[in-house]
Amino acid sequence: MRSSRSSSSERRSPSESVSVSIEQPPIDGRALHRLSRALPRRLRFTRDGKLLFFVTLGIGFGAVNSGNNLLYLVLGVLLSLIMVSGVLSELTLRRLTVIRDPERHLECGQPALVALEIQNHKRRFASLSVEASELLEDGSGIVQRRAFVLKVPVEDRVVGHLRLQPERRGVHRSAGLQLTTRFPFGLFEKSRVVPLPCRYTVTPQMRALEATNLPARVAGHEEEIARVGQGDEFYALRDALVGDDARAIAWKVTARRDKLIVREQQRPATRRVLLLFPNALPEHTPATRARFEMACSEVASLARIYVEEGYAVGLLTSDGGVPPDSGPEALARILNLLAELPIRTAAAGTRLQFAEEVIAVSATDRVAVVTIDQQRAAYPIDADRVRLVAGDDSDSVETVS
Numbered sequence: 001m002r003s004s005r006s007s008s009s010e011r012r013s014p015s016e017s018v019s020v021s022i023e024q025p026p027i028d029g030r031a032l033h034r035l036s037r038a039l040p041r042r043l044r045f046t047r048d049g050k051l052l053f054f055v056t057l058g059i060g061f062g063a064v065n066s067g068n069n070l071l072y073l074v075l076g077v078l079l080s081l082i083m084v085s086g087v088l089s090e091l092t093l094r095r096l097t098v099i100r101d102p103e104r105h106l107e108c109g110q111p112a113l114v115a116l117e118i119q120n121h122k123r124r125f126a127s128l129s130v131e132a133s134e135l136l137e138d139g140s141g142i143v144q145r146r147a148f149v150l151k152v153p154v155e156d157r158v159v160g161h162l163r164l165q166p167e168r169r170g171v172h173r174s175a176g177l178q179l180t181t182r183f184p185f186g187l188f189e190k191s192r193v194v195p196l197p198c199r200y201t202v203t204p205q206m207r208a209l210e211a212t213n214l215p216a217r218v219a220g221h222e223e224e225i226a227r228v229g230q231g232d233e234f235y236a237l238r239d240a241l242v243g244d245d246a247r248a249i250a251w252k253v254t255a256r257r258d259k260l261i262v263r264e265q266q267r268p269a270t271r272r273v274l275l276l277f278p279n280a281l282p283e284h285t286p287a288t289r290a291r292f293e294m295a296c297s298e299v300a301s302l303a304r305i306y307v308e309e310g311y312a313v314g315l316l317t318s319d320g321g322v323p324p325d326s327g328p329e330a331l332a333r334i335l336n337l338l339a340e341l342p343i344r345t346a347a348a349g350t351r352l353q354f355a356e357e358v359i360a361v362s363a364t365d366r367v368a369v370v371t372i373d374q375q376r377a378a379y380p381i382d383a384d385r386v387r388l389v390a391g392d393d394s395d396s397v398e399t400v401s
Contacts, residue, residue, distance in 0.1 A: 141168035
């Protein structure tokens, strides 16, 4: 019975033991020690390590063939050096944990720093020369520079910064972090995987649009509807209700009428802009995709500028939309939609359809952003203006429909 159990445990692959460890809840103490020993390591020779290996191999052959005691002594020193390097590098990576934010928003083409908190749970040995990097998917388009920490003291934590620079918008996933060290002699590079999944949302790159390049506002779409609120202009007087702010009481009128009267202020309705972005192209080529990505940047830049000017900005695409709203939260929702927006295929001459949830708002300025690949007949008929994006930054022109 014992032999069958031992044989089954011997047949268990390392990947199975890793998956079981990952599914466990947060652990500490002895469980953390067992987990750190079970997680896979990877050892890679550096250039100096390869040189030392071949030198050791040559000295070993010479010692065996000649029987020279001095060669045996040198061989023993070199083998001891290799063993000490392996032991110290293992101690460096053992019982290290990493904490970072579960989700990050990055801008395409702009470098960003991700803070990593490396914790050393060992009681006797400090961890020296530790590097951390993301385990990104193949072809993610994110260039990274490892975070380097010179020393993590005993039972302490140190913050390092990982530099990421995305080159393509979209949602990119990381399977975890990889801790690497070349301590102590730089002969080998030993690494350990920390299972810490994360997703990075890469939004389109913002463009510096000049005021002359912005769509002119259409007459009749600038009306501001007065609404009762915490504004600066007087609106009306009314009887006080439970919950009214005491600062709004009109004391002179209250004294004359012998009852509490409050003053209401009016605030203008936020001006609205609805951006229309048909995400369908007649064909998928590198040139059309580049123009589409430029159009995404155009939409994101327009949304940011209008939000900064106090507009309520909405976005409507063939795959959904964002209702007009103001503030940084509205801009974040638009950028998230653009980050995950796919490219659809539509035959030449096909009428581009938007999502069913068309946002019909009165007094709304509608601006469509399209590329030169989308024919004139495919432009949205309900757009007040159309911004045409051509082949490069200098070819972005505007046509009024």
